[in-house]
Amino acid sequence: MFNDLTQISAAHLFTAASALWLAGIGLTALGRERVKDILLAAVLLVGCLMALSGAAISWNHPVEYNQLQFLSFGLAQADARVDPLSVPFIALLGLLGAAAAVASPSHLAAFKEQGKKGHYWKLTFIFMIGLLQVLLAANAVAFLVFWEIMSLSSAALVAADHIRHRAQRAAFAYLTATRISTAFITAAFLFMHQNTGSWSLAAWHFDTPESLCAAVLLLAGVCTKAGIWPMHVWLPLAYPEPPAPTSALFSGLVSNLAIYLLMRLLLAGSCSHMIIAYVALALGTVSAVWGVLFALMERDLKKLLAYSSVENMGIILTAIGVAILAHSHGLADVAALATAGALFHSLNHGLVKALLFLGASSVERAAHTREMSALGGLSKNLPWTMLCFFVGSLSICAMPPMNCFASKWLLYQTFFHLSFAHVPIMERAIALAMVGILAFVGALSLACFTKAVGIAFLGRPRSEAAAKAKESPSGNPDGLILAQLLLTVACVMVGTSVPIALDGLTPALQQLTNNPALVGSSLFPMPLGQLTLVGALLVSSIYIFVLGGRSATAKSYITWDCGFGPLSTRAEETGSSFSHPIGRIFSQVLQMKVSTEISGKDRRHFPEIVKVETFMTPILExxxxxxxxxxxxxxxxxxxxxxxxxxxxxxxxxxxxxxxxxxxxxxx
Amino acid sequence: MVLDTFEALAMLAAIFGILILGTTHLRTNLSFYSLHTTAIAAVTAWIANITHDSHLYLVAAAVFAIKAWVIPYFLNTVIKKIGIGTDSGAFIAAPLSMHLGALLLGLSYVISLQIPGLIGDPDSRIGSTAAMSILFSGVLLMLTRRAAISQIVGFLVIENGIYLFAVTQTHGMPLMVEMGLLLEVLVAVMVAGLLLFNIKKSFEHIDVSQLTELKD
Missing domain, CATH: 1.10.287 (Helix Hairpins)
Structure with a gap:
């Protein structure tokens, strides 16, 4: 009885959220500007809360319903199915949607004169409906329809600032990528329908030889959409362009949904093709290394974050590859670790990347630029943004006790376990090498975010605009800051309660690994919350009792002064100089060339003009x-x-x- | 080979179709077209006689009235009003294109031997040969002539070929379909005729080969 009630109410909640957002599109026609923005944000927020509570209700009780059966798509109806795998993603959608709703009014207040607000709201609502229904879709036809709605509305959002050439180019690149991806995925779906005679996603299994072609097509489609090397070129163009609240949804969910599709079909469909595993492993590794290298060299703050997404998507793809590999070798523990790593990392990455993009949008709003060479010294003027961005950076660099630490730790465990498992020696060697590569990528990503935080927020302002930057137009923390704080709190909460979070993911992991005995928290035996508490107490007691006594003699410098005393703005460390050594090492991949031209009468000892130019040619493009x-x-x-x-x-x-x-x- | 009456009539229609190709004099073209359509109407009537299908008599009468009388009469008036008696020139000289038409008649016979649906049915072979030959004649007319009026005649000949193919292979389509097609042809020719006046008024000629703006 209770179960029935749950099913009905969860289904009603999801349908009501979609209907509310649909009504929101109609509401954009009414009302006065300022009031309307707040009303529509409330509509978005309420829909997100409904989705969140629907996810909470159906967390342990899979629900199937077809309330949208009037939407018959010819081949199949719009059946919906809420299962343990989709629930965490719906929760992520609810959370990021809530953050976007909180951030929207203050974002729109800055663009009073543009008159593009109506389009923003309409597109955002359509985008949200698409995202939610993609996660709920039970059959391939409904999935594709809502996938297209999601893709096209997000492309329109990328083109929101379409007067600029940059946004046009980004929208065009994104559209191309999403067309290619949909074509591949549609082909894969048709293949699977041919093989199985069913449109239901849950009925598809990739363990027969004839499913290989469909699996390859699916991998190609998903890689294009998720921004895996070499199809990642659209990502650094498109991610920075949408409006601030949308960029959180966009960066946190769009690529993640591609990964979700891959997990739903290949992992839950017990894929047993070794070739898929190897290809996923190889592409994932290349995009992780490639992404982090380009992120490190990037001068644009948002592009840096976008390349970091390439890196993280690559890492998730390697985990999925290992999960398939382990599954076909029958290694249940490795498969469980890898699956948990992939799922948890994709959720964590979505959360953190949304937070970082909101932070970067806040910086852009304050300083009117994303070029790191024109930023600097923002920590004094933008303390809240600094705090949130710093926490997000810590998390994405996998620093304990943040959430990404746990998921990266699971990945390290996966590779260590695989290298000691009874598998061919070649695979053990690969696994061991992967540990090294993962560490290398981790170190570079640490450098990359040290650069992002250090150059943008510390030191001296490198431009007039950066010096005059304000947290918000009124000077007080507004919606954009609140949204960041919301996501920051979520990050810290997940990070300090990893076993609880993994226990929450247990049903999803059981579904993905087809292993009903699996318990999420057993994969992560570290009591991270307690460790954090002990660590925090330890650090504060050291600070108070050891360093505190000498604090009177401490001198304070600006960050990049290196203890010499005040340097001028032009003499301090820049983003390019920070990443230059690594650029030199990898100059073959990055195609980096430096030309120095010295002129003057006595060039050797007293040069008059020294001109240094750095060129980077993106080799793939x-x-x-x-x-x-x-x-x-x-x-x-x-x-x-x-x-x-x-x-x-x-x-x-x-x-x-x-x-x-x-x-x-x-x-x- | 002994031909049935309706087969002989169909071949006659094909030969008239080829004769249209033989001259650039527009009024002669129209006369041949009229004769050609009369032959096709006769084929229809003969098939009605064989199958005892009374509605085909009606169709034959309508074809004769509209396609063999009204349309040539209308086009004749148009020619008079525009004041252009002969086609200004053909890409392939008229006698040559007539001979080409005769060759295509042979090709049509070869093709109709090969059409999969007709292989087991020798009765309809001559009919389909004639129909295809008329089709080719019409295409040749449209391809080689410059005057816009010849394009209209070519289109009408193609239409006749398709009609003949349908009527000899299926022994007549439903009355509504036939009447609809006839009306459509009539309207198409009316519109094309009116268009001719406008072309003449705007460009001072009706030479289609000079109308090359149809591109990006």
Missing amino acids: TKIYQPLINAFDWLSSSLVRLQTGSIHIHLLYVFLTMILLVFLDTNI
């Missing part, structure tokens, strides 16, 4: 994608010549086609 685009351009301009405009030639085409068709059908 210039060597592979540009020739491809050129070839495509050439082909289209050649094809246009067919269209002569002469009626007779066009008639000839018709005639020839007719002849061809006749000859095709007969055997002449």
Whole structure:
């Protein structure tokens, strides 16, 4: 009885949230500007809370319903299914949606004159409906429909600032990527329908030889959407462009949904193709290293975060690869660790990346630029943003006791376990190498976020705008800051209560690994909360009793002064100089060239002008994608010549086609 | 080979179709077109006689009235009003294109031997040969002539070919379909005729080969 009641109420909650957001689109036509923004934010927030409570109700009780059955898509109805795997993602959606709702009014207040608010709200509501329904979709047809709604509305949001050339380019690149991804995924779905005769996602199993083709297509589609190397080029273009609240949703959910699809089909569908595992492992590794290297060299704060997403998506993909590998070797413990690592890290990464993007948006709003060479010294003017961004950076660098520490720890455990398992020696070697690569990526990502925080927030302001930056137009913390604080608190809470969080994920892990005996918290035996408490007490007692006594003699310097005393703005460390040594080491990959030109009468001892230029050519874009685009351009301009405009030639085409068709059908 | 009456009539229609190709004089073209359509109407009537299908008589009468009388009459008026008697030139000289049409008649026979649905049905072979030959003649007319009026005649000939194919293979489509098609052709020709006036008024000629703006 209770179970029935739960099912009905959870289903009603999800449908009501979608309906509320749909009504929100209608509400955009009404009301006065300022009041309307707050009203619509409330609508968004209430919908998110409904989704959250729906997720909470159905956390341990899978629900199937078809309240949207009037939406018949020809091949199948819009069936919905809430199972343990989708529930954590719905919770993430609710949380990020709530943060976006809190941040929206203050974001829109800054753009009073643009008159684009109506579009912002409409698109955001459509985007939210798409996201929620994709997570709820039980069959492939409904999934694809809502996937498209989500993709297209998010592309429109990327193009929100479409007057700028940069946004146009980003929207175009994103649209191309999402078209390719949908094409691959649709092909994979059709293949699986051919194999199984069912549209239900839960009925698809990837353990037969004929499912290999579908699995490959699916992997290609998902990699394009998730921004895995070499299909990641759209990601650094598109992630920085949407409006601030949307960028949180966008960075936290869009790529994660691709990973969700991969987990739902390949992991829960017990994929047993070794080739998929190896490809996932290889692509994941390359994108992790590639992403972190480019993130480190990046000068644009938001692009840095986008490249960091490439890195994290790569890490998640390696975990999924290992999970498939371990599953087909029958190594239940490794499979459990890898699955838990992938799932937990994708959730954590979504949370943290949303937080960091909100922080970067706040910086952009305050200083009117994202170039790190024009930022600096923001910590005094933007203390709240600094705090949240710092916590987010700690988390994404996998510093204990933050949430990503736990998921990265699970990944290290996976590779260590795999290297001691009874598998071919080659795979053990790969696993051991992966530990090293993971450590390398971790170290570089630490450097990368040291740069992000250190250059943007510490030191002296490098530009007038950075010096005059204010936390918000009124000077007080507003919605954008509150949203960041909300996500920061969520990060810290998850980080300090990892066993509880993993216990919450237990049903999802059981579903993914088909192992009903699995308990989430047993994978992570560290009492992180208690350790944190002890650590915090230890650090504070050291500070009070050991360092505190000498605090009178401490001198305070600006961060990049290196103890020499005050340096001028122009002499202090810049983002480029910070990452230069690593750029030198990897100059082959990064195609980095430095040219120094010294001129003056006595050039050697008293140079008058020293000109240093650093060039970086993105190798993938210039060597592979540009020739491809050129070839495509050439082909289209050649094809246009067919269209002569002469009626007779066009008639000839018709005639020839007719002849061809006749000859095709007969055997002449 | 002894031909049935309706087969002989169909071949006659095909030969008239080829004769249209033989001249650039527009009024002669229209006369041949009229004869050609009369032959097709006769084929329809003969098939009605064989199958005792009374609605086909109606169709035959309508084809004769509209396609063999009203349309040529209308186009004749248009020619008179525009004041252009002959086609300004053909891409392939008229006698040559007529001979090409005769060759295509042979090709049509070869093709109709090969059409999978017809292989087991020798009765309909001559009918389909004639229909295909008419189709080719119409296409050739549209492809090689410059005057816009020849394009209209070519289109009408193609339409006749399709109609003949349908009527010889299926022994007549439902009355509503036939009437709909006839009305459509009539309207198409009316619109094309009115368009001709406008082309003449705007460009001072009706030479289609100079209308090349149809591109990006």
